[in-house]
Amino acid sequence: MDRGADAVTGIRFRRLLDQVTRVRGVRGALLVAGEDGLVVAEAVMEGVRANAVAALTGSLARRMRRTADAAGIGFPHFLHLQATTGAICAVPAADGTLVVAIADAEVNVGLLRLALLKVAEVMA
Amino acid sequence: MSDDIRAMTSELARDPGSLVFIPLGEALRARGQIEAARKVIRAGLERNPDSTDAHDLHARLLVDVGDLEGAEREWSLVLSADARHLGAHKGLGFLCYRRGDVDGALDHLELALSVDPADPNVLQALQTVRGVVAEGGRSAPAVPARHGEMAADTGPFSGVEGADRAMLLVDPRGRVLGGGLRNPAGIEVAETVAAQLAGVSQEAERTVRVLELGEWSSIVAEAADGNMFLCQALPDTILLLVRDRSVPPARMQVIAEKAAEQARAWIAGQTP
Amino acid sequence: MSLVNFSAREITCKIVYYGPGRSGKTTNLHYIYGRVPADRRGTMVSLATQTDRTLFFDFLPIELGTISGFATRFQLYSVPGQVYYNATRKLVLQGADGVVFVADSQARQLDENIESLQNLQANLLEQGVDVRAVPLVLQYNKQDLPPELILQQNELDDALNFRGLPSVPADALSGRGVFETLKAISALVLRRLSQESPK
Amino acid sequence: MSTMRAVEGWTVKPLERFVNEAGARLTLLMTPAGQVLAQFGFTRAVDVMAAAALGAAIVSSTAEIARLLEEPQFSALNHQGLRHGIFVAGFDSPRGRLLALVVYGTNSSVGLVQLFFEDFVRDLIAACPVPEERRPVLAEDFERELNQSLASLFRS
Numbered sequence: 179m180d181r182g183a184d185a186v187t188g189i190r191f192r193r194l195l196d197q198v199t200r201v202r203g204v205r206g207a208l209l210v211a212g213e214d215g216l217v218v219a220e221a222v223m224e225g226v227r228a229n230a231v232a233a234l235t236g237s238l239a240r241r242m243r244r245t246a247d248a249a250g251i252g253f254p255h256f257l258h259l260q261a262t263t264g265a266i267c268a269v270p271a272a273d274g275t276l277v278v279a280i281a282d283a284e285v286n287v288g289l290l291r292l293a294l295l296k297v298a299e300v301m302a
Numbered sequence: 303m304s305d306d307i308r309a310m311t312s313e314l315a316r317d318p319g320s321l322v323f324i325p326l327g328e329a330l331r332a333r334g335q336i337e338a339a340r341k342v343i344r345a346g347l348e349r350n351p352d353s354t355d356a357h358d359l360h361a362r363l364l365v366d367v368g369d370l371e372g373a374e375r376e377w378s379l380v381l382s383a384d385a386r387h388l389g390a391h392k393g394l395g396f397l398c399y400r401r402g403d404v405d406g407a408l409d410h411l412e413l414a415l416s417v418d419p420a421d422p423n424v425l426q427a428l429q430t431v432r433g434v435v436a437e438g439g440r441s442a443p444a445v446p447a448r449h450g451e452m453a454a455d456t457g458p459f460s461g462v463e464g465a466d467r468a469m470l471l472v473d474p475r476g477r478v479l480g481g482g483l484r485n486p487a488g489i490e491v492a493e494t495v496a497a498q499l500a501g502v503s504q505e506a507e508r509t510v511r512v513l514e515l516g517e518w519s520s521i522v523a524e525a526a527d528g529n530m531f532l533c534q535a536l537p538d539t540i541l542l543l544v545r546d547r548s549v550p551p552a553r554m555q556v557i558a559e560k561a562a563e564q565a566r567a568w569i570a571g572q573t574p
Numbered sequence: 575m576s577l578v579n580f581s582a583r584e585i586t587c588k589i590v591y592y593g594p595g596r597s598g599k600t601t602n603l604h605y606i607y608g609r610v611p612a613d614r615r616g617t618m619v620s621l622a623t624q625t626d627r628t629l630f631f632d633f634l635p636i637e638l639g640t641i642s643g644f645a646t647r648f649q650l651y652s653v654p655g656q657v658y659y660n661a662t663r664k665l666v667l668q669g670a671d672g673v674v675f676v677a678d679s680q681a682r683q684l685d686e687n688i689e690s691l692q693n694l695q696a697n698l699l700e701q702g703v704d705v706r707a708v709p710l711v712l713q714y715n716k717q718d719l720p721p722e723l724i725l726q727q728n729e730l731d732d733a734l735n736f737r738g739l740p741s742v743p744a745d746a747l748s749g750r751g752v753f754e755t756l757k758a759i760s761a762l763v764l765r766r767l768s769q770e771s772p773k
Numbered sequence: 774m775s776t777m778r779a780v781e782g783w784t785v786k787p788l789e790r791f792v793n794e795a796g797a798r799l800t801l802l803m804t805p806a807g808q809v810l811a812q813f814g815f816t817r818a819v820d821v822m823a824a825a826a827l828g829a830a831i832v833s834s835t836a837e838i839a840r841l842l843e844e845p846q847f848s849a850l851n852h853q854g855l856r857h858g859i860f861v862a863g864f865d866s867p868r869g870r871l872l873a874l875v876v877y878g879t880n881s882s883v884g885l886v887q888l889f890f891e892d893f894v895r896d897l898i899a900a901c902p903v904p905e906e907r908r909p910v911l912a913e914d915f916e917r918e919l920n921q922s923l924a925s926l927f928r929s
Contacts, residue, residue: 214853215884227513233884234509237796240882241505242523244422245498245530249544250485252526258551259506262516266509280513416816425880501880508794512888577808579780585911586780588806609927617823621830630830635822639922642911646922649807649822665833669806753927760919768911 191219194300198277198293203285205264209301210276212236218275226280235268235278256291267291271298307333314342319349327359332489336366354380358389370397388417392424399431407431426476426497433475458568462561470542471535471565476500480568483544486527495542502532503540520558522551529554535562536569576671576767578644586647587763590667592694593676594686595627595655598715601746602676603634603652606756609749610636628654631666641764648760655690664697672709672763674755676746677734679716679724684733691734709762711740713755718745779811787896788813795889796881798857801825801874802897805833805863810871828874831861849890851883860886864894867901 191209198207199221206222208231215236220228239257246254257268261283267290268278277297279290310326323346330339343360350356361376374397380390391414398406408431414424458480459465471479476497483492506518521532528546531554535541543558577586591599600620607618614637621630631651638646651670653663667673675694677687695705714730725733727743735741740758744751777792779785784802792800792813799814801821807829815821835847849862860875860883873893877886 211884213882215882215888229884230512230888233882233888234505234512236882237885238502238505238509238521241498241502241880242521242530245495245502246523246525246528248491248494248498249483249528249530250487250489250491251528251530251544254523254525254530256522256524258520258522259509259518260520260522261510261518264510264513264515266513266515283516412816422880577780577804577810582780584780586808588808611926614926617820619823619826630834631826633823633826636926638919639925641918641922642915644911647822649826651826661837662834665830665837668833669804669808753923757920757923760923761916764911764915764919768913768915 188219192221194297195219195221195277197297198279198290201279201281201286201290201293203282204279204290205282206231206280207297208232208278209271210236210268210278212239212270212274212276222280231266231278231280235266236276238266239268239270239276256295258287258291260287267294269294269298271301275301277301318345321346321350321353321356323350324353324356324359327356327363331359331363331366333487336363339363340367352383354384354387355389358387358393361390361393365393365396370400373397386413386417388414388421388424391417392421392427395424395427395431399427404431404435408435423494423497426500429500430475430477458565459561460564462557462564464543464545465561468544469561470496470499470540472496472499472540472542474500474503474538474540479539480565481542483542499532499540499542503534520555522554524551531555531558533558533562535565539565539569541565576763578767583644584647585641585644585764585767586649587671588649588651588669589672589674589759589763590670591650591652591674591676592663592667592690593655594678594683594690595657597655597676597678597683597687597690598744598746599652599655599674599676600628600632601715602674602713602752602755603632603650605746605749605752606636606650607634609753613637614639627656628652629659630654630662638760642768646764657689657693660693660697663693664700667694667697668701670708671766672711672759674711674713674759675734676713676715677730679714679730679743680719681723681725684725687730687734706737709759709766711742711755711759711762713746713751714741714743715746715751717743718748718750776816777811777813778815781810783900783902784811784897787893787900790896791889791893794892795875795886796877797875797886798878798881799824799874799876801828803829803872803874805829805870805872814876824874828861829872831874832863832872836863849887851886853883858883858886860890862890864897866894866898868904871897 195207198204206226208220208228209218210232211218215233217228217232222228242254242257259266263283265281265283265285268276271277277294279294281290307329310322313322314320314326323342327339327343340363343356343363347356357376357380361373364373377390377393380387391410395407395410398410411424411428458471459469466482467484469481470483470492471481473479476499478492478496483495485491506521510516510518519533523530528544529551531543531551533541541558541562543554545554591602593599607615616635619633622628631653634650636648638648651666653666675691698705698708712735714727731741742751742755742758746752788811801809801824802811803809803825807826809821809825812821835850839846852859856879858877863870863872875886
């Protein structure tokens with residue numbers, strides 16, 4: 179196993195995620211294996227349960243994909259769940275991964291969306 | 303799609319005994335060309351009377367035209383040849399449920415689930431029927447006689463843009479309360495989407511509960527051929543709005559808020 | 575350890591058929607499977623090699639019936655007999671409530687029988703279990719073979735059964751002795767449940 | 774219309790919560806010897822036993838591999854199929870070591886199962902009663918009934 183290469187990949191992912199966490203109000207950003215709902219890389223504040231964000235967002239994204247498919251509007255490329263004390267946004271990237279952000283309720287969704295799409299684009 | 307139909311039609315013309323009449327029938331049915339599909343299937347069955355999939359499709363077409371007895375005969379025939387035919391169990395489960403035979407519906411749906419434990423339609427149907435059982439209701443539940451019948455009632459959203467084709471009000475068990483939804487090809491998809499929406503709402507509730515995000519208020523999905531906006535019109539009622547990509551999510555939220563207000567008034571008016 | 579459910583009044587016990595390779599452990603299970611009515615037995619699971627030798631275990635659950643008001647269920651396992659499968663033998667032996675030692679009656683197999691019996695003791699000891707505390711029945715299989723090839727029950731008792739355990743001559747292929755063996759081990763296992771505080 | 778069955782009552786609530794949250798199709802809670810404590814989703818009791826025997830075998834064989842590799846015991850295993858995944862895990866409880874076998878479909882994921890499995894274990898440990906001294910179960914004269922049961926079993 180090439181541990182050096184792993185470390186380099188880890189740093190690269192971390193740098194990408196930092197572009198998302200820079201947006202004001204973002205509590206954490208993750209790369210998630212969409213189908214499995216597992217964390218691939220994470221940059222989250224203390225107290226954010228990365229594994230829970232990954233599993234639940236992966237599942238919600240799969241469900242929304244099926245709904246969009248049933249409605250005939252194609253593959254979703256941006257997802258936003260708004261709640262009273264927080265928000266989650268997700269964008270699919272290459273190979274079934276998702277770029278996910280968990281944020282305060284008042285986060286600038288427009289900015290966050292752009293940051294996520296940019297990371298997804300770089301990954302592709 | 304039409305290219306596919308053309309290709310399958312020519313293949314059938316070349317070889318009238320071919321089983322291509324089944325996907326052709328399915329494709330025609332999906333486009334809403336029920337009569338053409340029936341014609342293809344009837345002709346195909348004359349040459350392939352033992353094809354259980356063809357009988358299954360024939361049964362669904364009979365449901366489409368309201369001949370439920372005929373459909374039941376067809377599906378029973380399928381089961382006598384193949385006791386584990388998924389489509390036949392789904393169909394008979396639906397027919398049992400329609401006439402209020404909840405036990406019969408459960409039997410067929412559970413058998414269907416044992417054939418394909420991952421079939422989302424079976425899972426959703428089982429959830430609905432089990433919900434009826436849990437409520438103690440073994441009497442005939444209110445279900446639409448045909449696909450789309452309920453969805454044609456645009457009551458809650460009269461006057462709202464796209465009320466009959468791009469807006470749905472759905473109860474927590476995935477049943478359409480009002481509105482209508484057509485896919486970009488113009489086919490009614492209200493019930494299929496409604497069945498998925500019940501799951502979306504549960505997903506959202508679970509997500510905000512586990513992550514301690516308070517109550518969820520809306521979900522937006524931007525997709526290749528349209529945008530989707532989802533919110534809770536009432537604590538247990540989901541409102542879905544679908545628009546093409548020219549309508550930004552923020553504007554969809556405004557439309558949804560107006561529609562939700564109307565839906566609340568409509569539901570209050572429906573309650574005795 | 576047997577599982578006793580007082581509210582549903584159910585008992586579930588694990589019985590392991592142990593013994594050297596090709597002594598007839600799986601044959602016992604197959605015979606039971608064939609004779610027990612379908613509504614009183616479950617799926618027979620076999621993890622076998624391509625040559626049909628037991629690789630990990632064979633497994634057969636049976637419903638014994640109601641005893642002292644308890645619905646009684648036995649889970650029968652057989653272990654691979656070949657010496658080199660000791661790791662899997664140990665795993666299957668975990669939590670056994672009773673053991674049937676299936677010996678091969680052929681005179682030339684005596685050493686294998688002794689070795690396997692010693693291996694049983696060692697494996698139980700490794701799990702902190704004294705072989706004397708485990709219900710154990712010996713079955714002398716293949717008694718149908720020509721007398722000049724096999725040892726008789728008294729000879730096998732002398733060689734293997736120095737603790738005076740129940741022993742049953744058998745021919746598992748034809749079914750002779752299979753039922754008596756199951757009956758003997760059932761009685762021993764259930765007797766423990768009728769006694770005070772078995773550990 | 775529940776397909777849940779528990780040999781030991783204290784397992785019911787945690788199991789119910791787990792299958793609802795994780796969207797599990799089938800769940801088995803058992804001892805390392807393959808004795809079932811509770812199950813959800815199985816329709817025939819006998820299939821449960823076969824699954825339990827095989828589940829316990831998976832855990833014990835990987836534990837053995839871990840030992841050979843001089844690794845600490847694996848806490849969980851996941852097998853991903855096309856339509857189903859199988860998740861097998863062990864944990865310590867006041868009842869000793871217990872195992873769980875979870876089968877999930879496309880409406881769940883290994884991430885979800887893992888996430889809610891942590892809660893499941895916590896709930897089970899909290900609900901688990903202190904083991905009682907084993908007491909005599911069967912009446913002294915059980916052997917007559919045993920003989921009758923065995924005779925009817927073999928139709929002899």
